[in-house]
Amino acid sequence: MNTSLMIAVEKIVRPIDAPLVRKTRMREELYCHLEAIYHEELAKLDDKQAAFQAAINRLGDPETIRAELRKSIPRWNQILCKYFHYILRQPGEGRVRYALRFGLGYALFLAVLLLVPAVMNSLLSGNDQQYPGASFFVLLSLVMGWNSFVAILCAQPLIERKGINSHLWRFGFAGACFGFSVTVTHFLLWVVSGWQDSLAILLPWAPLFVFCAGWGIFSIVLWHLKTELKQTRDWDDLELAY
Template structure:
């Protein structure tokens, strides 16, 4: 089977799978399995016929209506699949770099840690208010939560969200692709990163000399993060499938 035939088969599969709302790993599995099946169907059709287009048409007919298949696939996605998003983060995929994998893992672990910390804090807070215990201890815990939350929840959340949108703008469906949109997302990320970094470091360092130097340092950090974000936006998109043009 040549590349263009395989691409045509991928388009048939992608028409059914792309609209399904499911985790990346589940959709990847659907794509792989359906493509393998469709390729086998096409090959069996080609054993009886030498015309590629006629074989493709028959394979398409045997495969079924993509819109109907989308509906059926969506119904087969369990409600807990959204939790699989966490597993996607923690799974070492073929071709993944170790740095990429551990960065995802660290974000996941710290998100859970932050959630537990926050829950504990909310549990003890009413008691502390009742006892009038709003001293240095509370401030210390609050600062800790702020720093942990910023570094391991707020930054990664913005990072992943913008990376996905940038990825879509650069490598998404042809109609949605726009380099200017990607540039705007990167600039927006920089503008968000800048004050967040600045305030976080100001709380962390807590010195009066933390002025101009901090500003340049946070500028540098937000630029670095935005560039890393560009790299991640490519990594996070399933480019081979995402680049398929689905128009007739």
């Protein structure tokens, strides 16, 4: 791919707040178009610099194209993507710092999100101790934040490592299959002998099930992230001089 043409496209697309899929599509289509007109101009002018300028001119004013592309994305989607951008790792940000930022952000987000059910719960249950209180929701947010911190910290070296895709997929698939078979077995035991008996049989194995299910989900999410990031890495690494 021609880096100068990629930079010209990236200058248009990068500032747009759009879902990753749409942004990738914009990049690919605009690049293809620009490349085609560049080759047309190169055949006519036989001068790379002149052909590049002519192609840029034919493509149109970047500001205008960017503004029109922005209009093609629903407003709510733009706002969502603007905030989603902040949860991605920023250029030059260290792994630990990013994991910490992500974990804290997630804990805060959950705390705000769970505030509504916590208040509703306390209003409905009063002093009834059988329902969880506000401290439970705060603790839940912190635990989830901590889990995110650990998951992100562990995931990053794996995302950056090459040649791990197929293994991730296999591990994820194996984990998911195991989780599925455990669920089916559990259900059958429940049908045959009743809930209490099946629970007694399965309880000692619970940590293993939780580990497999967690690993399955973790692997699939990681594989998905890695595949998506691979598509955009070439574009994200471009340095744009405005």
